[in-house]
Amino acid sequence: MSIVLSIYSQKAFKEVILPILNNADYSVFLEKRYFDLQTDLVLQLEVLDEKWHIKTDKNYFIYKNKIIYSGEILKNKDILTIENNYNEKISIIVKEADSIFHSFDKLSIKNLDKITIGKSIENDIVYDFLKTVSKEHTIIMKKNGGFYIVNKSLNGTYVNSVKIETETQLLFGDYINIMGLHLIYLGDVLAIDREGKDIQINSNKLGSYIPDMDGTVLLKNNAISTGKLLYHRAPRNYEKLDSGSIEIEDPPEKNTEKQPSLVMAIGPSATMALPMLLGCMMMIYASSVEGGTSSLYMYSGLVMSLVSALIGIMWAVANLRLQKKEEKA
Numbered sequence: 001m002s003i004v005l006s007i008y009s010q011k012a013f014k015e016v017i018l019p020i021l022n023n024a025d026y027s028v029f030l031e032k033r034y035f036d037l038q039t040d041l042v043l044q045l046e047v048l049d050e051k052w053h054i055k056t057d058k059n060y061f062i063y064k065n066k067i068i069y070s071g072e073i074l075k076n077k078d079i080l081t082i083e084n085n086y087n088e089k090i091s092i093i094v095k096e097a098d099s100i101f102h103s104f105d106k107l108s109i110k111n112l113d114k115i116t117i118g119k120s121i122e123n124d125i126v127y128d129f130l131k132t133v134s135k136e137h138t139i140i141m142k143k144n145g146g147f148y149i150v151n152k153s154l155n156g157t158y159v160n161s162v163k164i165e166t167e168t169q170l171l172f173g174d175y176i177n178i179m180g181l182h183l184i185y186l187g188d189v190l191a192i193d194r195e196g197k198d199i200q201i202n203s204n205k206l207g208s209y210i211p212d213m214d215g216t217v218l219l220k221n222n223a224i225s226t227g228k229l230l231y232h233r234a235p236r237n238y239e240k241l242d243s244g245s246i247e248i249e250d251p252p253e254k255n256t257e258k259q260p261s262l263v264m265a266i267g268p269s270a271t272m273a274l275p276m277l278l279g280c281m282m283m284i285y286a287s288s289v290e291g292g293t294s295s296l297y298m299y300s301g302l303v304m305s306l307v308s309a310l311i312g313i314m315w316a317v318a319n320l321r322l323q324k325k326e327e328k329a
Helices: 262-289 296-328
Strands: 002-008 013-017 024-030 041-048 051-054 060-064 079-084 089-097 104-108 114-118 125-127 138-143 146-151 175-178 181-186 189-193 199-201 207-211 217-220
Touching: 002 024, 041 079, 104 181, 104 207
Parallel strands: 114 125
Antiparallel strands: 002 013, 002 089, 024 041, 041 051, 060 079, 079 089, 104 189, 114 138, 125 199, 138 146, 175 181, 181 189, 207 217
16 A cells, blocks of 8 residues: 655645655655745655654644644545745645556547536536535636636646646646546547546546547447556657758768888888897807807897897788778778
């Protein structure tokens, strides 16, 4: 069982699902810009033995049924009022939910001019929660080729978590909240979350949305009671695609620089070893002319010169072959 806090102000709405914790503190941040407050408000909560409480704080007062709240366990259908030091008030409704995931029924509104929502049985969608819903709370009506929503209640109607003040045009994907009733506007379709709620729908007027093979909308009266069609809400944050042109630079030209010949590649290595080789040979020759014997150091120098020259030539040839392979690739 999850605890859900529905937080309402005169300007905005926020729903907070409390995490599964135990013997821990938790904070809920209410941004002043979003809720139209003088300052940010941070609600301090704690969970002890899997029971949630709101902690008292110097920055706000808490009332429950117009009586000072003293840290009692939060229970289903509790209504709390938070008042900050600027006498600004926020209402919190506590709800218990078996599941935090919503499933939506889809209703066709393509051929309708008006849909009324409220607690009176005369409405197309009948709903009430803790007597917070008005007799005729909200009206959705067709106008100028689209649908508009009108709030008729002091408790407010919220679109995309913001309380509407005037007649507002609905855009595809708009999220509507009416005191815990969740709706999503999908053009000619209105998705409604009925999970765990006592909602009555006028099936003679509102039928389930069933797309047929050619994409038209078929109305099937009383479809909700005979079979449940589920709608899972997709993300609503769509980034606008860039329609401008993008210049792509031409690929770099192929390297046409002429590679050095084999002689030029091994020339530097041979040139570096040549003076050492000649020096050793001259020392050996001079020693033999004078009648002396050549020392071991002279011959070792000769060998080192030859080996150095060979190693340099091998590296030059290997490097030349590697460059040719890279050109072919």
